[in-house]
Structure formats: C-alpha cells, structure tokens
Amino acid sequence: MPNSRPIIGISAGFDYSENRLFINNGYIEAIRLAGGLPVLLPVTNDTELLKHIIGRFDGFLLSGGSDVDARFWGEPNYTFGGEISPLRDEPELFIAREAIAADKPILGICRGCQVMNIAMGGTIYQDIYAQQVGKEIYKHSQNAPKWYPTHDIFIEKDTKVFKAHQEEIIRVNSFHHQAVKDVAPGFIVSSRCGDGIVESIEHISCKFAVGVQWHPELMWEKDNTYLKIFVKFVALCK
Template sequence: MEKPIIGILGNTYKTQPGLFSSAERMYVNSDYIEGVLNNGGIPMAIPAVAMKADPEGVLAVCDGILVPGGEDLNPWYYGEEPKPQIQTIRPEIDEAWFALGRAAKEMGMPMLGICKGIQFLNVLCGGDLYQDIYTQKETTILHLQSLERSYLHHHVEIKEGTHLAEILGAGTHAVNSMHHQAVRTPGEDILVSATAPDGTIEAIESSNGQIVGVQWHPEGLIHTAPEMNRLFADLVERSSRYREKR
C-alpha cells in the first residue's frame, strides 16, 4: 500500500537584510515533518499562495491535512474585533488556510490541528475563541511555558469514550503548553475531548471522526513523551483509509 500524503499548511517569514537581499520564504517546522514521516506518512509542505489560488488542486494530491501552530487567528472569522491583548495576526495566512480548510472539510479529508490548528479547526466549524485566556476567563495555571518545547509543563484530562482516549488513553497526561488563546465555544458537531486543570479546553474532535485537535505541541514531544507519536500515527491511519475510498 502506498503511504498517504499529509499536507502541512505552510507559513511565511521575511529574512533579515544582510549579505543577500531580504526575501519572503515559505516554511513548516521540521518537527511536524518528522512527526508525519516517522509514523508512516509522506509530509508535503503546502505554500499559502497555492492554498489560496487552487485549494481543490492542492487537495487532489493530499490524503490528510496537518494544521500547525502559528500566530493568533484573526477574530473577524468568529465575529469579533481584536482585543488589546491579541498578538500578531497574519490576514494573508488566515485567508489561505480558510480557503484550504473549507475545501478539505467539504471533502471529508482527515485533519489534525495543533495549537493554532485546534483553534482554526474550531472556528472553521463555527465555534469561537478566547482571544486571551488570562483576561477573559479564570485561569489558574500557566499556559505559556518558557524554553524547550520538549519540556512537559502541565497536565490534561482526556475524557473516556472519545477518539482521543482511543489514541492516547483516557485519564491524566502530561503535555507542553505554548498558547494564550483557546477554544471558548465548540463549533458544530465538535466535542471536547480533553481539558486542563483550570477548565481550559485542550483537545477537540468532530463527531464524524474527520477532525482531531490538540492545544499542546505533540511534535515537540515525540522523543521526550513518545506516546505523542500516536497522534501522528492516527492521522496517517485515517488518511490511509480516506485514500482507499477516493
């Protein structure tokens, strides 16, 4: 059986002026590539301009989608104006991601969202976000750790009977944490599958099995908490089944 191709949504950055002229570059973090590759999939970085120009054409060569972390999501997509605590917004990236996300959702293509990715997928399904959990909800733990992504920082409780429990097991798990926004109201047909000790939503999934989203960064834990590889293995498995039915 051919390995499924997992499209990883790309971002951009501007190089600093130096010996060569400054230029805009497309990138995906190498940890995402490793997470897919080491768990049986073929990773493919998708440029934002391609998502916007021809989302259906891009998806024609993908079997699954990984929505990675990134800057804050533009609150216009869930009907709000930006609050003072919001951080960097990239309208051109959000526009491209939503073009691809809407098409992938319509096609029923499997998706895994990580950090901004869980927030994006929730809004894609009609939900909304806390623009800043520290000022908009009662938060009793730190969600924005320092230093290495490989550090385990706080615990989450995975609910029994969820798909996430099938992947990682129900109960308490240690995770890393690098966010100040979070899912507030789950979208249509979106179930909460894990929460932090302060009640912050840490994972969601769709009732039809298409979407899994986690607020932590499993790609940073594939060596220090190897069980997190199962999230990538699950995406690869779901994408393989999707590929067989195409």
C-alpha cells in the first residue's frame, strides 16, 4: 500500500504510583499531522518482543521525561541528579541501539536525545550547572509557558536539522538540567545554544537518527515551523 502511513513507535512516561503510561498529546498529534501512524510502545524488558517491534515498526520517537540512571555511562548518581525511571531506561536504550543498527529512522526529544547518545557510547552531564563550574550557563529550565521559545540555537549547515528548518538560527523552548557531554561515536553536534550546550546531535551515516534537546511537540500548535522536524522524520520513515 504505497499511501499507507508509516508506523511510528513512541516511548511514553511511566507513573509508578498509578502503574500507568502517560504521554503529552503533542507528540501523538505531531506524528499524525506529519503523516505517520503513532503507536505507544510498551514498557518492557522482553528482548524478543522489542526485537519484534524493531522489525515491524517503521520509525521510533523517544520522548522526553526523567533522568537516565548514570550507571549506563559508567558514573555514580550524584546528588544533583533528578528522578530516574528504571522501567524506561533499558528498553529505550535497546530500541535506540537496534534502530540505529537497522537504520530505522529515530527521533529523540530531550531525554530521548540523551538516551540515543548514551546508547551509542556517549556521555551526558548529570547537571549542566553543577558540572560547568565557572561558566555562564543560560536558563535551560524556563519559567515561561511551555510553548514559548526562550533562547536561540545555532544550527550547522548541511545537517538534517538544518535541512528540516532551512535556518541557521531558530529560537526554542528549554526544559532540562542535563545535556550531551561526550558525543557518541558516529554522531556529530548539529546545533548548540549560545552558551555552548549541545542542542542537537545526529548520526553521520543513518538516514535519520537525530536527537534534539528542545521540545517541538510543545511548540508546533503556536508556530507550525516546529512541526518541520517531525515532517522530515516521518518522510524518511516511509
């Protein structure tokens, strides 16, 4: 069926007190409007099921959320770390590795960007303010409406993020205290904030393996320019 929508698996948050999945509807609607069929992924460590999902789905979106356990890049969890979600960490790291190995398109947003980098051998700052001592860091956990862009990012030309937006500078929202530190082998930094913090990464040989630190799913309803990254992603899933 040449006009069928590609199936996009979306990782969800997990509420431990209520034993339930949750997701911001902005992710779902962005994929739908971009031409994809959004499907929530299960929270499971069943490797055989996850391999089946990799084979059946056309692309993957790793959503934002809590911190990743620092043990996955060989560090202790320091006091300035935040809440971690053990039921999410292993399956999402597995999906990132397998999707990239199979050249299945994958988009990581905020936590999802960090998951992709960790999965492929990179590291992250557990807290950009505590671990960048003596450096003036921008406000990356904004006190403003979630859709409101609060700082510029500077995009490298000839990258997938640039090809999606066709702009060298765009303004984005910001809700994180962690960020990519050592970029994983095979990846490049495709944009940075004015303070030097990594704002997006992408794999140099995959058709689409991109992580962005901002939250376009919270912005596109106010300004559809932020739908462009989803459109580029879904187009390459077809």
